[in-house]
Each structure stands twice: as C-alpha cells, then as structure tokens.
Amino acid sequence: MKKFLVFIVLISVTSTAISQSYYNEWIDYNKTYYKFKVGATGLYRINNNDLNAIGLANEPAENFQLWRNGKQVPLYTSAVSGPLGANGYLEFWGEKNDGVSDRDLYKIPANQLSNEESLLTDTAALFLTVNPAGNNLRFLATANNIAGNTLAAEPWFMHSARNNFKDRINRGVALVAGSEYVYSSTYDKGEMWSSFDIYPTSPLSINFNNLHIAAGGPAASFNIAVAGGTPNQRDYAAELNNTQITGGKINAFEARIDNNSSVPLSVLSSNNAAVRIVNKSGNVNDRIVSGFIELIYPRQFDFDNAQSFAFSLAASASSKYLEITNFNAGGNAPVLYDLTNVRRYVADLSAPGKTRFVVLPSSAQANLVLVSQNQAVATAITTFQQRIFTDFKVSANQGDYLIITHSSLQIPYSGANQVDQYRAYRSSVPGGSFNAKIYDIDLLVDQFGYGIKKNPMGIRNFLRFARTSFATAPKYAFLIGRGLTYAEYRENEKNPNADRLNLIPTF
Template sequence: MKNLLTLLLVLVGFTASAQQYNNEWIQFNQTYYRFKVANTGLYRLPKAALTAAGIGETPVQFLELWNNGKMVPFYPSVPNGVLPAGGYLEFWAEHNDGKTDKGLYRLPAYQHSDKVSLLTDTAAYFLSINTSGTGFRHTDVVNDPDASVLPVEQFFTHTTGAYFTNMLNPGFAAVVGEYVFSSSYDKGEFWSSFPITPSGPLNHALSGLQVYASGSPQSFFKFGAVGNALNSRTIGVRLNSSSIKDTVMDFFNDINTSIPIPTSLIASGTATVQFTNNSAVTTDR
C-alpha cells in the first residue's frame, strides 16, 4: 500500500495600508510650541509671549496654529510681516471634547455624545513656523450688508442640549456575585447624570430657546440612556408634560435615539424634560 501525501500551497495576497496614528499632521523638521486651553473662548497671544518663546521676529504669514491635527485660523494684528510692539494673534479656541475618544470604543455607536471627553477637558494647541507656507489667517474684508442681494433668512436651526457630567458611568458589567466591569471602552461608559431610580426621576429644563414658530422646520428631541443593573425596565420621557417616548431598555442595554416632535410643544421657549425609570425593582438604576 502506498501512502500519497498531497501538499497544498495557499498563496494569500495582502493589501498594504497605512496605519493612522493621528500624528500625520506633524512635520518633523518644525518646532512646535505647545500651550493649553481649558475653556472655550476668544484668546490672544501677545507679541511678548512670542518673544519669550524666541519666535517674536517671525513674520505672521509663516506661523501655523494647530489643534487635534487640524490647522486653526488666527487673526494677526498686522496682515503680513513681524508683529510690532503691542501686536498680537487672536483666535477662537475650544476646550477638549470627545471626538478623539470615538476610536477607543469597542463599537463607535457606544459613544452617545462627543461633547465631553472621558479623559480631560483641557485642549493642547501648537504654534509652529513653516517658511514654505502662508499660514491660515483671518483677514480684513469689506462687509456691507446693505449692498447684499441675498434674501433675509427668517430663521436658522440651532441645537441646544444638556450634557451631564455628574458621574463617570462605568458601563457594561457581568454580574457574577459582584459587578465585573468590561475593561474595554464599552456600552454605557461615558459621563452621565446621577442614576435614575423608580422613585427618583430626572427633571431638567432648557430655557431661552427663542423658537420661531411660524413655518419653522421639524423639531427633534435626542437623548441617550443606559441601564446600570441586571433588571427589566422601561423608561419614559415627557416633554412639557407630554409623553414622547416609552420604551423597553432592559439590563445593561442602552438607547440613543432622535424623536421628531411638534415645534408647538416648545413654542413657549422652555423645554422641561422628565425621564422616568419604570422598573418593578425598586433598587433599579
């Protein structure tokens, strides 16, 4: 008897792709001067600060301002050349948000909002010099609204919200005699309100909405919630005393949804919202 051995060779082709590390914006032949911003607002870098860093004699057209891998526009007190004594750079800066956190989650949908960072509210800004560039600057232009032929806009769409930071919710857990939480950035892991219990609804009011009620487009109410215990439950949402949502959200499941609402519901300019936990388990959260 002969034993026949068949050798099968499988050739697999792999497509090469560049890994994203979020540092692709850095030019390693440039020096970057870092400063931190904790609050959103208009900021001014005076000539004296640039001089102290050793770059006070750099023409403004060669300066670059960066944050989170994107160039930030700034307004120099002179359009070109070196800042004079008393000169400055002005720019709009924002505190750190959660946009860069999304890649940390097991699934992107687990991040309900990117308004607040899980890690820090302080943003890092970088000023650099690029003599081959022209910067990213605001410039003075003539703006004469009386000469415009554009029609007058009757309204604009605006989003206002409440982004709770009462506690850092630990997220999904397995209950094995005790709560063992996922080591990943998992479902329910985000800044949140305090727990909502069957006996303790969450009430919150948004005021000063300045609603344009005459022919305005559809309004929407968006919210996210997550269960924090291994219990069955439904949750209810009321807006200005009208029920707009009543849905099942058992165990550690979550919901992140947008609901169309009549604009007439918020015509008063105030949106008073109530979230209720309708679980039969009194200790549920």
C-alpha cells in the same frame, strides 16, 4: 470595584495592527513647537509680548501655524504680514478637548454614543510653530456687503439646546458576580459621562429657558442617550413640558440614542423646555442613566445678551442676510467667524439694536461664532512648553527593548538613575543583549496622543509605529510606573496626588 492598576507592566510586542493613524502625521521634525493648553471653548489671543517671551516676536505674521489634534487651527493675525508689532496678536477660536479622538479607544467605535465630552480630560493641547513655507491657515477677511443688500432677513436658524451630563462616568456593560458588578477593561457600550442614577422614585429634570422659538419654523427634534444600570428590563419615558416625546424598553445594560424628529412647536409655546426623564420600572432599586439630552429647534436671531454665541446655518447656494438682536458687542464692532469656510466678517452696527451681516454661500452646513471684540472677552495664552519632537524613523532613536517611563522615576537614587541602570542591564549579555532604549511618557503622549493629558493612545500608537517603522521590530515594551484607570483619575483629577499615582496611563 475600583482597583489601582499597573505598577510595572511587561508587554510582549506582537504584530497585531489596527487601521488608524499614529497621530503624528502632522509633525515636521525640522520645526520647534510651542505647546499650550486650552480648557474651555472660546476666543483666545496670543499677544506679541508673550510671543517675545519665547523668541517669536519678530517672526512675520504670515509664518505662524497652529495645530490641534492633528489639524491646523485657522488664525487671525492683527497684521497680515511682517512683524505683529508692539500691540499685535494672534487670535483664534479655541475648542476644549472633546471625545472625537476617544472613539479610537473603543473596541467597537459605534459604542461611543457621543463625541462631545472626553472621558480623558477637558484640556486640549495646541502647538504653535513657524512655517515660512506658507499654506498656513488664516481666516479670510470677507466683505460684509450690507450697503448693497437686497435680501430679506433670515427669520430663524436651527439651534441646539443641549445638556451633556457630567455627574459621573457610567462604566458600561457589567457582569454580575454575586453582589459585585464586574466591568470589562475595554471601552464598552454605554461607557460615557452620564447623569447620576435615575431611580423609579426620583425622575431627573432639566430646564432650558429663553429659547426664543421662531413660531414660523419647522418642527423641533429631540435626542437622548440612555443606558441601563442593572440587569433588569424596564421602560422609561422622556417628557417635554409634560408631554411624552420618546421612551421605550431598555434591556439590562443596553445603551442607545432615542430620537423624535417631529416635536410640535406647540409643545414649546412657553418659550421654555422642561425635560423630565422617568424610570418606569416596578423595581424601586432599578437604575438608568442619561448621557445627554438635546433639543434642536427653530430659533429667532436673538442672542440673549451674550458676548459670544455659536450657531449654524444650513448649506445654501446663495448668500444670507442676518439681523441679530440682543448681542452684547461691548462697544466695538463684533466679528463673525465662519469656522467651516474660514471667513471673517466685521459686523455692521449702523441700524440701532441690530448686528447685521451678509454671509456668503456655503456648500455645507456653516458653523459660525459671533464674538465681541472687547479685549476682556478673549483669553490670553501666556504659558508655553517648547517641544522638539524626536524622529523615530532615525535608527539611532530605535530599540528592540522599549522602556516607557516617567521623568520623575529617573531622578537619581543612591547616586544613579535606576531606570537607566536597568536599560544598561538589558543591553548587556546577561540581560539579553537587547538594544534597550528609554522613552518619556509625556513626550510620547505629545507626539503620539495629540498631547491630550494621560492619553493611553500615546503608548498604543507609539508601539504600533515601532512595529511598522523600526528597522528591527521591538520584542518587548516595559512600562515602569504606577497607573490608574481613566475613570479613577478623571473623577479625582483635582486631587494633588492624582498625577503622582497616575504616571503611566492604562489602557
């Protein structure tokens, strides 16, 4: 059953440790950062006018640095060095928040079946700063040597057609108590975004169309994440164009990924893929769910009139020649970003109907994205929050009684900040003579949770950091504020009252 959690929680701080980063290793405490949000994967620009609004319009282009989830994000700057100028901009490929950092939330990390969707939020936080010291990550302008090309065009590439189900959050393994299902408070096996329940009488169908199959390529492969939803044993089947390609028994709340790595291309001869997931239980009330389905197949270089298209090329010791058709360039030469090797190619459009590239060798699978340079394709970043992070290795910022709360609870009531009144009490002799300090939850999430909205790792990592880095180990942590389980918050995120009810994220 759903329950509201955490009004005021008192935690005794123990010495338990886990071998993870604190998520703050990327921060330079001598710098000012400008936080902004990205809620969908795509091409983004920060125009010079918007840099001017935060006082950065005259910064040399080579000094800009961008961070997401503790890693630098490569930038393309319209000017290589010096000020960007009136019409200048920073351009980057922005990715929404995914489930990569969610893995640290699981008691057993292997229980996370997919890291493509986050249980917490789709919105990633990025942090822009100025770093005159150099080593700022840039896309390298790379020659597209079509004129001297002698290579044959690549006939196909392996492409992923994938559906990540986001109909509801599957809670994972349950204990059945009478008519109630009781779920663990830990992130558990089978806990994931999933389809709605699949009953024996209502198979789930998903279609992938216009696959542009390359008939001369290798066999396709199929992956599916499945989980049981009741304490029953049942069989299930996954069908592709009316041909069963995987399936088997699912015991009770078991969750796993099933795979078929040799799907004949003849099954895909229609150029479409109709996937059907069938619960074969004899119990009409039995339930299963799917987390995702994925078909990996050889595809022609037909990009379906898209204005941006992400794809991958296998590792290669030699260059590759690409002839791409049916790409919507929007009247300008599009750009190919090599996200793996941090290269930028400008397309050759001299052959009618073809977008051509010669890409350099790659020692690893190269993840690429072709993007139109039509200005309307890039989303403009216009809103920033200034962040000056606190160095908690400085003794003045440390305490042994840690009060973690939300700024809305520090608005004066009856003429006083009630949270600060409590801090003063805990610092007094009757209150225990602690070195009590107040810490803002939103700032902790930015500093110890990659800025991911309502990320409980912000609290967890801060407390771990405090135990190992404070001169005097904290004795208590006091969380003041109401919280919701992440699932309750996520499923009601658009409700205007959700943030008011979820001041302190639960774990």
